[in-house]
Amino acid sequence: MSRLLDRAVDELAKLPGVGDRTALRLALHLLRQPTEGVDALSAALVDFRRNIKFCRRCNNLSDDELCPICADATRDRSTVCVVEQVKDVLSIEHTRSYRGLYHVLGGVISPIQGIGPSDLKINMLVDNVRRGEVREVILALSTSIEGETTGYYISRQLADTGVKISTIARGIGFGDEIDYADDITLVHAISNRTTL
Amino acid sequence: MSRLLDRAVDELAKLPGVGDRTALRLALHLLRQPTEGVDALSAALVDFRRNIKFCRRCNNLSDDELCPICADATRDRSTVCVVEQVKDVLSIEHTRSYRGLYHVLGGVISPIQGIGPSDLKINMLVDNVRRGEVREVILALSTSIEGETTGYYISRQLADTGVKISTIARGIGFGDEIDYADDITLVHAISNRTTL
Numbered sequence: 001m002s003r004l005l006d007r008a009v010d011e012l013a014k015l016p017g018v019g020d021r022t023a024l025r026l027a028l029h030l031l032r033q034p035t036e037g038v039d040a041l042s043a044a045l046v047d048f049r050r051n052i053k054f055c056r057r058c059n060n061l062s063d064d065e066l067c068p069i070c071a072d073a074t075r076d077r078s079t080v081c082v083v084e085q086v087k088d089v090l091s092i093e094h095t096r097s098y099r100g101l102y103h104v105l106g107g108v109i110s111p112i113q114g115i116g117p118s119d120l121k122i123n124m125l126v127d128n129v130r131r132g133e134v135r136e137v138i139l140a141l142s143t144s145i146e147g148e149t150t151g152y153y154i155s156r157q158l159a160d161t162g163v164k165i166s167t168i169a170r171g172i173g174f175g176d177e178i179d180y181a182d183d184i185t186l187v188h189a190i191s192n193r194t195t196l
Numbered sequence: 197m198s199r200l201l202d203r204a205v206d207e208l209a210k211l212p213g214v215g216d217r218t219a220l221r222l223a224l225h226l227l228r229q230p231t232e233g234v235d236a237l238s239a240a241l242v243d244f245r246r247n248i249k250f251c252r253r254c255n256n257l258s259d260d261e262l263c264p265i266c267a268d269a270t271r272d273r274s275t276v277c278v279v280e281q282v283k284d285v286l287s288i289e290h291t292r293s294y295r296g297l298y299h300v301l302g303g304v305i306s307p308i309q310g311i312g313p314s315d316l317k318i319n320m321l322v323d324n325v326r327r328g329e330v331r332e333v334i335l336a337l338s339t340s341i342e343g344e345t346t347g348y349y350i351s352r353q354l355a356d357t358g359v360k361i362s363t364i365a366r367g368i369g370f371g372d373e374i375d376y377a378d379d380i381t382l383v384h385a386i387s388n389r390t391t392l
Contacts, residue, residue: 001264001286002257008244011237016225017218028282029212030245031257038245041207042238048204049226049234061198061227068197086224090197 057128059104059121061086069093069102076100078135081190082125082154084108084142087179092140095183098190100138103128108146109153117153126157136164138193140178155196166193253324255300255317257282265289265298272296274331277386278321278350280304280338283375288336291379294386296334299324304342305349313349322353332360334389338373351392362389 005027012023030038054060055067058080062068069075069089079100083089089102105120128134137158141147155165169192181189201223208219226234250256251263254276258264265271265285275296279285285298301316324330333354337343351361365388377385 001289002248002259004244004248004259005257007240011240014233014237015222017221022213024283024286025213026211027241027244030241031248033245035245037210038241041210042242044203044207045223045226045234046238048200048223049229049231052198052200052227061201063198063200087220090220093197 054104058102059106059124060089060102074099077133079138080125080128080134080136081138081140083140083178084147084150085179088140091179091181092186092190095187095190097187100136103137105141105150108141108144108150110146120150122154122157125154126161129158129161129163134163136166138190139165139167140190141167142177165196167196168193250300254298255302255320256285256298270295273329275334276321276324276330276332277334277336279336279374280343280346281375284336287375287377288382288386291383291386293383296332299333301337301346304337304340304346306342316346318350318353321350322357325354325357325359330359332362334386335361335363335392336374336386337363361392363392364389 008027008030009020009023012018012026013020015023018026030041051063053062053064055062055070056065057070058067060067060069064071076099080103081092081098081100082103082105083092084105084107086104089104092098092102103121103125105122105125107115107120109115109117109120125137129137137154139151139154141151151167158165168189178186204223204226205216205219208214208222209216211219214222226237247259249258249260251258251266252261253266254263256263256265260267272295276299277288277294277296278299278301279288280301280303282300285300288294288298299317299321301318301321303311303316305311305313305316321333325333333350335347335350337347347363354361364385374382
């Protein structure tokens with residue numbers, strides 16, 4: 001009917017969880033907003049996608065070379081919590097109970113999906129540990145075969161560094177994802193971590 | 197954590213039905229897309245919002261002065277189907293069983309929401325009817341008090357024109373919305389319209 005509408009709906013329908021009907025609803029919603037509002041949304045998305053960086057120490061999302069957590073001198077630099085994704089950092093930060101640093105792997109080892117150790121930021125983690133400072137590495141990975149495999153691989157890579165390696169307590173149900181856990185479960189899981 | 201991420205999430209969370217968690221999921225999804233994909237989404241939204249027009253005859257969304265339906269010489273110009281919203285045009289067009297024109301009111305009369313007849317494109321409809329051509333006006337409005345009131349108001353405004361006025365059959369449940377009806381119900385409702 002309208003090429004402009006069709007294009008907006010088609011682009012919105014590419015978002016995960018957004019079907020044609022929802023895309024149409026979103027487009028018609030945007031039509032009722034001031035043009036400045038739509039400009040702000042578009043600019044924020046483009047700006048985010050084009051200018052976001054990955055922290056050169058921990059691979060977390062960052063506006064600068066170092067993310068605010070790595071740049072924060074008050075954080076405990078002797079503890080590194082290894083997570084799969086940026087979402088996991090946000091979930092753990094939300095509990096306000098962890099004061100160490102993070103390391104974002106960017107996924108887990110998954111032969112089925114063709115993801116090997118070299119596809120993840122594992123070498124970056126090992127280099128950080130070898131550089132000194134770190135005394136404990138906490139593995140906060142999924143309780144899945146892939147998560148376990150990745151944890152095992154990392155612990156093998158770090159074996160000769162003498163660093164303490166722990167995993168968060170199994171307070172999180174098998175098959176559940178870290179970023180869906182509630183704060184209390186997460187606090188519990190972090191404080192009850194077990195030494196490997 | 198990241199100002200760029202926060203801004204993208206904040207803007208996405210303004211969309212209807214999108215909470216903070218979904219907004220974060222959408223932002224991180226965009227991060228995994230090529231920059232060109234995000235540029236295309238943003239451009240489509242801005243282009244839609246800034247350049248979409250309203251058809252000068254029927255008030256439907258349009259890329260040009262006249263929408264493709266009003267500009268289509270093969271459509272039956274003697275029948276006009278009056279709907280509340282653009283979504284309703286799309287739903288009825290989807291049935292491929294209606295060959296007349298439309299008129300998009302842009303809402304219904306609702307004293308509670310402070311929407312009076314002058315806030316809707318009712319005069320535009322009356323002018324179109326007075327100009328000749330139209331022989332039947334089909335009211336396809338919500339089966340709500342507001343929809344009924346609006347239909348009654350329109351039929352009064354058109355009373356002295358001698359045009360036939362009908363409403364779509366009450367095949368649609370009271371309180372249901374036109375754009376959620378299935379095709380069969382809609383086809384039934386249009387073909388069994390009753391003369392007022």
